[in-house]
Amino acid sequence: MKIRLFLLCVLSSLLLNANMASPVQEGTFGTRPFISQFVNILHENLRITIDEKFEYADFEVAYTINAEKSGTQIPLLFYASEYYENFEVTIDGKKVDLKRQEDFWDLYGIDKEKLINFEYLYTRNRAEVGEIENQFKHGRSEHISLNDFLYFETDISEGEHIIKVTYKATNWRFKHNRINEDSFRYALSPAKYWKSFGTLNITIDASNVKDEIAINIGTPKIGEINGVSTYHFNKLPVEIIEITRVPKLSGFTKFLLNIESFWLAIILMSFIVLYHVWKMYRFRKKHPKKKFSGPAFIGAIAIPIVFIFMLMLTTFWIDTSIGEPYASGRESYGAFFQFLYFPKYLLYYVIFSILVDFLFKKLHAKPKE
Incomplete structure (x- = not known):
C-alpha cells in the first residue's frame, strides 16, 4: 500500500508540472498585407514607436502602391492578430471601412473571381486556412486564424496611391524560464506572395524605453538602437x-541565477544538516547502546520538510531579486508543487540518517569484555 501511495505521488507531480500555465503570453502579431494580382507595392514605410514600459507600441505603415486597373477590387487583405486598439486604414488620406473575415470567406464560394489570387492561404481541400511559414524561436510557428483577417473593397483608379495602416500593439511575452522575454513583432513574410517587391524603410523609435533593446535586422543606417533608428x-x-x-x-x-534555487537551497540546508549530524553524534556518544536515536528520527522527518520550504524560499528570493517586470514567476508557480516530491526527499534523508546513525553507533560502541 505504501509503495502504491509513493508511486501515485510521483505520478501526480509529473502530471501537474506538465499542466503548468502556458509560457507564452501572446501579443499583437502585425503583418504586411496579402496582395491581389492587380496591385504592386512600390515602397513601404514602417514606423514603430514603443512606450516607456515596453508594453505597447504604435505601428504606422504607409504603402505606395500601383494599381494596374481601375475599379472595385480587394487590393489588401490584412492579418491583424490581437491588436490592442485603433486599427485604421486610409487610402489617399480617406478612411475606409474594414470588413470582417466572415464576409471574406463567404465570398469564396460565391464569387471566386475576387479571391482567386488568395488561394495560397488555403490547404488543398480549401476547408481551412493553411500555415504561414513564420518560424519563431523556441520552435514555434504562426498559424493563420480566420478571426484575425480584415480586408476592404475600394474603388480606386489606375496609378499610384498611398495606403496607410495604423494600430496600437501589445507586446509578446515568453515565460519559458525565470526571466520574461518581451518583444514586439511584425511579419515581412507575406511579401513572398507579392507580385513585386519595392523598397522598405523602417524607423524604430525606442527613445522612451528605459531598458536596452535588441533588434534582429542588423545595424541601423541612421541613429542608434536605443534611440531613433532607421x-x-x-x-x-x-x-x-x-x-x-x-x-x-x-x-x-546574476550570481543567484547561476546557482539556481535548488543548489542555493542545498547550500543553505547544508548548515542545518551539519547541525543534525552533530546532534546525532552527541546522542550516540552518550547512548551508544540504545536501539533508536531520537535526533536521527526527528531530523529524518523534519529536515525534508524544511528543505521543501527552503526550496520555495530560495525560488521566491531569486524572483524578488530579478524584480518586476522581468521576473516571469514561472519558477515560483512551480515551487508550490515541491510538496509532491516529499516522499522522494523523505526516502533519501531517512536512508542518510540511518547510515550516519549506524556509523556513530559503531564508533562509540564499547568493546566486549
Missing part, C-alpha cells in the same frame, strides 16, 4: 521583425 532595404531582411527588451540585472541577481 533602416533601408531593397530585399526581404528577415521573416519576422523582432524588437526584444534586454532586462537590467544586478551582479548579485
Whole structure:
C-alpha cells in the first residue's frame, strides 16, 4: 500500500508540472498585407514607436502602391492578430471601412473571381486556412486564424496611391524560464506572395524605453538602437521583425541565477544538516547502546520538510531579486508543487540518517569484555 501511495505521488507531480500555465503570453502579431494580382507595392514605410514600459507600441505603415486597373477590387487583405486598439486604414488620406473575415470567406464560394489570387492561404481541400511559414524561436510557428483577417473593397483608379495602416500593439511575452522575454513583432513574410517587391524603410523609435533593446535586422543606417533608428532595404531582411527588451540585472541577481534555487537551497540546508549530524553524534556518544536515536528520527522527518520550504524560499528570493517586470514567476508557480516530491526527499534523508546513525553507533560502541 505504501509503495502504491509513493508511486501515485510521483505520478501526480509529473502530471501537474506538465499542466503548468502556458509560457507564452501572446501579443499583437502585425503583418504586411496579402496582395491581389492587380496591385504592386512600390515602397513601404514602417514606423514603430514603443512606450516607456515596453508594453505597447504604435505601428504606422504607409504603402505606395500601383494599381494596374481601375475599379472595385480587394487590393489588401490584412492579418491583424490581437491588436490592442485603433486599427485604421486610409487610402489617399480617406478612411475606409474594414470588413470582417466572415464576409471574406463567404465570398469564396460565391464569387471566386475576387479571391482567386488568395488561394495560397488555403490547404488543398480549401476547408481551412493553411500555415504561414513564420518560424519563431523556441520552435514555434504562426498559424493563420480566420478571426484575425480584415480586408476592404475600394474603388480606386489606375496609378499610384498611398495606403496607410495604423494600430496600437501589445507586446509578446515568453515565460519559458525565470526571466520574461518581451518583444514586439511584425511579419515581412507575406511579401513572398507579392507580385513585386519595392523598397522598405523602417524607423524604430525606442527613445522612451528605459531598458536596452535588441533588434534582429542588423545595424541601423541612421541613429542608434536605443534611440531613433532607421533602416533601408531593397530585399526581404528577415521573416519576422523582432524588437526584444534586454532586462537590467544586478551582479548579485546574476550570481543567484547561476546557482539556481535548488543548489542555493542545498547550500543553505547544508548548515542545518551539519547541525543534525552533530546532534546525532552527541546522542550516540552518550547512548551508544540504545536501539533508536531520537535526533536521527526527528531530523529524518523534519529536515525534508524544511528543505521543501527552503526550496520555495530560495525560488521566491531569486524572483524578488530579478524584480518586476522581468521576473516571469514561472519558477515560483512551480515551487508550490515541491510538496509532491516529499516522499522522494523523505526516502533519501531517512536512508542518510540511518547510515550516519549506524556509523556513530559503531564508533562509540564499547568493546566486549
